[in-house]
Amino acid sequence: MFEKLSFFFWKLFNKKYINSKKQFISISKTGFEVINLLGDTLYLYKWEDIEDIYFEDENHDNLIIVDSKNVSISYPKSTINWIHFLKTVPQNFKSLDYEHIANYLKSLKYCEICGYKAVDEYCDVCSAETWDDKFLEDYESKEEYLKEEQLDYYAVMSIYEHVDFEQDKDLGFEKDINYKIYVSKEEILKHSAEFYYD
Numbered sequence: 001m002f003e004k005l006s007f008f009f010w011k012l013f014n015k016k017y018i019n020s021k022k023q024f025i026s027i028s029k030t031g032f033e034v035i036n037l038l039g040d041t042l043y044l045y046k047w048e049d050i051e052d053i054y055f056e057d058e059n060h061d062n063l064i065i066v067d068s069k070n071v072s073i074s075y076p077k078s079t080i081n082w083i084h085f086l087k088t089v090p091q092n093f094k095s096l097d098y099e100h101i102a103n104y105l106k107s108l109k110y111c112e113i114c115g116y117k118a119v120d121e122y123c124d125v126c127s128a129e130t131w132d133d134k135f136l137e138d139y140e141s142k143e144e145y146l147k148e149e150q151l152d153y154y155a156v157m158s159i160y161e162h163v164d165f166e167q168d169k170d171l172g173f174e175k176d177i178n179y180k181i182y183v184s185k186e187e188i189l190k191h192s193a194e195f196y197y198d
């Protein structure tokens with residue numbers, strides 16, 4: 001049900017900002033799973049087990065999920081896959097501010113690393129940090145930064161996997177028509193062999 005998860009974690013652990021994130025949510029058609037960054041499942045729910053979902057306050061940065069046994073869990077914006085969750089959540093929860101969700105999703109920006117419209121503070125699809133001029137302390141140019149991030153984003157775990165430039169399209173995020181890939185298949189495979197192969 002949640003394939004590719006370990007690979008996802010593996011990539012995430014290479015990210016500089018990961019320490020600021022505490023948990024991850026994995027979503028399927030039937031439900032979702034909340035996982036900590038060690039890979040342990042904290043909660044596993046089917047949508048039908050959920051009684052209600054609502055934003056805790058007017059900042060809209062913390063979701064409260066109430067299950068059918070009246071147990072509440074808190075799902076803060078800092079959770080990985082927060083945006084994907086808002087995009088996927090069924091339309092039948094009586095206390096959920098769907099209008100806010102629609103406006104929020106509209107306000108997202110395109111990611112220059114993966115191309116999807118999924119960027120708030122970070123990209124919800126590739127988890128990369130948006131380019132900032134302060135990165136010039138560590139990178140020669142913006143293009144060098146985008147290239148490095150794309151090498152990680154498109155990396156594969158073994159020689160049996162293929163590089164997929166369309167990866168994550170099933171998540172349903174809109175893709176920027178001006179999106180540019182700065183890395184070649186050969187470069188990705190070379191990078192994968194060096195950093196990702198078992």
Ligand SMILES: [Zn+2]
Binds near residue numbers: 115
């Ligand atoms: Zn991205």
